[in-house]
Amino acid sequence: MTTINPHEMNRSTQAGVRALIKERGDSMDDDPRGGFHGLRVAITGGSSGLGLALVQELLGRGAQVAFVARRREGVERVVRENAGVHGIVGDVSKKDDIHLIAMQILGVLGGLDVLINNASDLGPAPLALLADTECEDLERALATNVLGPFRLTKALLGALASSAREGRGAVVLNVSSDAAINSYPRWGAYGASKAALHHLSRIWNEELTSEGIPVLSLDPGDMDTPLHAIAVPDADPSQLKRPGTAARELADAIGKLLWFKNSARTMQETAR
């Protein structure tokens, strides 16, 4: 994984987004930054790394944001430092937590327009060959990276579908990785779980298109985050992407989809 040039991945993410937008017939000419005002967004794993950067990026764009994180201290710190954000303590890898998390998200926001499944588990730390990977480490990676997003999306689907029907637009973004596609030695647990999430996203996208809920699976690139530091302790942070940069790109991708949806609706209403 460390052999991959982060700039290259950045380009591939952008190319992915461009292809996606092109598929939907968008011209990409308009600034998508304005489209978030009043939008209700939930982000898992929001107390550090990319999740925290997404919280700040979306707050900055005028969204109402609720985030989820496991540790109370982390949640309280982010709430203290970011005015207006709603913090929820919960663990998406635990089945019993899912509906309690979903209820609090929908309770504090009054509904939901965008769900970002960002919380991720690396598997064994330090990274290990599959043959040395404890089953429990693989199970935890699957619980956090596959089952958690599946369960949470399912619990929030009613709210997202209502939002889509009302013309507010609805999007699910699952944070993926190039390890979901490429077979990097020692990234077995993480890579297999992200591959499963990626495929889950693609099938869900097919199934939910008719409900007006696109499901994105995007690779933010190699970033200077706590997760990356555990995986590759000797990486030079200056060579890694800033989480804030990735957050801006992901927010742009969501913004484009919503912008396109809204303009399509406007055209439809004008034609009616």
Next chain:
Amino acid sequence: MTAAHLPIQRPREARLLVVNDRGNFRHWPRSKFVDLLRRGDLVVANDAATLPASLAGEHVRAGSPIEVRLAARRSLASDGIRYCVAVVFGMGDFRMRTEDRPPPPAFRAGDQLTLGPLRATVEEILGHPRLVQLTFDASADKVWEGLARHGRPIQYSHVKTPLALWDVWTPIAGPPVAFESPSAGFALDWSTLASFKERGVQFATVTHAAGISSTGDPKLDALLPFDEPYRIPKATALAIGRARVRGGRIIAIGTTVVRALEHAAQPGGLVRAGASLATQRLGSASRLRVVDAILSGVHEPGTSHYELLRAFVDEAVLRSVDQELNARHYRTHEFGDSVFVERIQRGVQARIGSVQVSTASDWIGY
């Protein structure tokens, strides 16, 4: 009728008693509900998610255990959760029939309640020793967290195992504003919604804060349903208008949808979009202006849900329906079987005692 005691939302064998607009009926597998719909019909469901509205705790001044069941609220706003009407029971839990539950200690305005991590103040006693207006002494975010950690779904003794939130959220559940499940919506899974689309049947939702359905106290039950806030999205109001234009029927999934749509009724069978408070009671004297048919659970005579069916069919039909449900052992309550009732055509007298001649040979006349 027997009570459904397992929390399974869509048992394969779930049945549906269908009552058509002439008062005739037939039995149908509920999983094939979609076959009763016609191109152009509009199905409207309640997308409210269910709160864990039962809170065990203590009446601080009396030092005695209580169970608070949040039962109604005035608004759907997020911080509206801080102000709830509640029905309070003394010692015990859902395993005891509500009829047998002891009363709570006598309340005075200003009494403090501790409910797990939450504290609440009794603002007012609402004309009955069990019925109070509560204010939670915390921010809305903290109340939501407290409910998540400490609340349980309101439950009755016919279901033996403790319910989890996922047992009481319909597949389409969105805003958590209902105190008890809008359980007619259990019948709708995503595959059913997809089959609506394939058949040209439209689908829309309202959000209606379904209140408590039973307290076990006849004087309190006579006050049900309490006032319930609801919101009708603009898209739903438009869909109703379009259905009217093409001659489609408006089909309500559950009594709460009927209450919201009829409360917002406008001339011409249209509805007003937006948020409001449903205060009316529907019964035999009500003239339905919007809803043409209802999918509902099997309710026992005397409940407010049952009374609402009188707005669709007359006494004679309802009595026959009861007999049929009893004779065929339909299962009652939220996880039970269902009825689909079309509003009886104006001017049509149900032909009691005669066999209805119908093109569909399986219609049962009576």
